[in-house]
Amino acid sequence: MTVSVGHYNYEEKDRAFLEERIVEFEGQVKRRLEGSLTEDEFKPLRLMNGIYLQLHAYMFRVAIPYGILDSRQLHKLADISENFDRGYGHFTTRQNIQFNWIALEDAPTILRELASVDMHAIQTSGNCIRNVTSDEYAGAADDELMDPRVHAEILRQWSTLHPEFSFLPRKFKIAISGSPEDRVAARFHDIGILARPSEKGPLFRIFVGGGLGRIPVVGQEIFDSVPEMELLATLEAILRVYNAYGRRDSLYKSRIKILVQTIGIDAYRKEVEEELSQMDLGRYRLSAEKVAAIRARFASPDFVDVPDGDAVLQDHKATNPAFAQWVDTNTHKHRQEGYIIATVSLKAPGEIPGDVTAAQMHGLAALAERHSFGEIRITHLQNVVLGHVRKDELFTVWEGLKALGLATPNLGLVGDMVCCPGLDYCSLANARSLPIARKIGARFGDTALQAEIGALNINISGCINACGHHHAGNIGLLGVDKHGDEFFQILLGGKFGENARIGTILGPALAEDETVDAVARIIECYLSKRQDGETFLETLQRIGREPFKEVAYATA
């Protein structure tokens, strides 16, 4: 058996399950092509297998549980993009990958290719519990309280084909982190979970009713300290209340956030507690033995002493300013002495955020094999993480990334935009989000300028469904359709994390080029008015929105 570091290693029964699902879907595709299934009958079946009919072709969304891949899986995704797509993959804000040019008749073959490396597309669509996302630095970050991956895997197994939750009122998204710094946007999920250790075992702080989309809401805490043993029962009860009372008569009112807003968090908590009091809790008890059995399917990196790590790294930084700049922006402290976390930006100036070519996927997989225990993480900000790089090998990794066109030093800066596929690919979109992202990326492509501006998130969505999380961007852009033409609303003040906030609209929507100019003027305004060390949000809070509004619409 190939043992992979970073994620749950499948057993034979897991593989048998995937094969059963593929055979079932193969039959469904055959019946659809023969005509014995209508499109209306077939649509929910293909969606359950991650297949959408988009603007130009079928789009295939593949699950990357808690965002972690091994190198053989990334090689396989690259092969699929070459053999069944057009040589690209697109990483999403839910840590999945999408292929935009898939043929329906190839879908069962692709699923079989995925299954050969223990991957699938189950529950990447439809009104069910979607891919459980997690912290991209899980199990590696120095600031982490608790590695959330084992519990993320438990949630994955619990939610996969859960008989009660396969036809929820609407899609349902869960994220889990074990860090004091919320790197999963927990408060913008249907359920967000923050795990922490205690003397009596892990405790889980649970938020419900968060989400973006048409009605953005910051999730509210429903329980502060759920013990590990009661985690599944608690989630089960939260879902049952939603399943029972969530609106099924209106698409726009069907998410859990609407139910929580309608009845209030206290009433929702009371309903959950009542449900728990009636449940056979023994059936849902997450025992230490069960957790240990899942944990045993995870392999850990075999760290070694790296006595000269810091010295070698400092030498390379001293002699290569470009490398030094990349280290300063794109790395994070590792919990293991001698190692470092490297984040690979998929936001080179003028390129499509989140896109990778097949060659880049093969290259990243090879770098991970050589320098990060064969493990690759996908972030909800559409970047890639090599989680365990020896400090004395970081320069070699950077050179490898440079050769792949992936050494952009802009993590967390203006160029590190989050962006949905927009109207170029998505049938729901109102406007193209990718061209404006490219223009902004090119406008602020200069790395020195980005460094001078400092941390600033720009999030772009092509429609109100908010796949680009525009409400959570310090600067958010929302594409809107005005009689067939594209315009963009500008939002200011959004934020992920502990004090998550929803950005608000600055003024009337602008045409694409006017929007790019307005964003540039907003950033110039910030640079001219900020005080020492002040972030964009801090300046915005201090001086208010009016100065930004004035410059944004100065020549519009």
Add this chain to the structure above:
Amino acid sequence: MKSSRPGPGEALLITANRLLDGRIVWRDHSGKWREDIRQATPFTFEEAESALETAEKQAQQEGVVGIYDVLVRTGSVPQPVTMREHVRAFGPTVNPDFAYVAASSLPVSSTAPQGTQS
């Protein structure tokens, strides 16, 4: 989706996605589905209604899904009036390699629609 009534210099085209691979196709004068918008037959509002009804009945047999009509400005290259349909007709705007054949016939100044006048 409600059809728009074409104004002067405008027409309706019938479009769909191919069932096998999802690719965009356009209905020609003989009722065949073509990949190139330049081969699509222009319809009046009333003709389009009838053509849509026929196409819907034959959808499974002809291997298409999601049939509807698109308002275009007529000419040697029909140009959809909305950006959404422009992207469908000529391909994604972010990768020249993925542009459809008809895009090569577009005048340089006409890479995006001007919007309807409503």
